[in-house]
Amino acid sequence: MEGGSSLFPRANSKASELEMLQKQHEEKTMKIQDLKRQIESVKLRLEIQKKEVPEEKMEAFKILSEKYNSMRDEYNALLAEKLGKNE
Numbered sequence: 001m002e003g004g005s006s007l008f009p010r011a012n013s014k015a016s017e018l019e020m021l022q023k024q025h026e027e028k029t030m031k032i033q034d035l036k037r038q039i040e041s042v043k044l045r046l047e048i049q050k051k052e053v054p055e056e057k058m059e060a061f062k063i064l065s066e067k068y069n070s071m072r073d074e075y076n077a078l079l080a081e082k083l084g085k086n087e
Helices: 002-086
Strands: none
Touching: none
C-alpha cells in the first residue's frame, strides 16, 4: 500500500501540471482570438481609408477641372472679343 500512496502525490502533481498547462493553453487561445479580431478591425479601417483617399482626390480633381474649364472658357471669350475688335 505504501507504493500506491507514494504514487498518489505524483499523480496529483501531474494533474495540477496538466490543469496549469490547460489554463495556459486557454489563455493563449483567447489572446490569439483577440489578436485576430484586432487584425480584422485594422484591415477594415485600412480598406475604408483606402477608399476615402481616392474619393477625396477625385473630388479635388473634379473641382480643379471645373475651374480650369471655366477659366479656359473665359479666356477664349476674351480672346474672341479682342480679335473681333482688331478686325
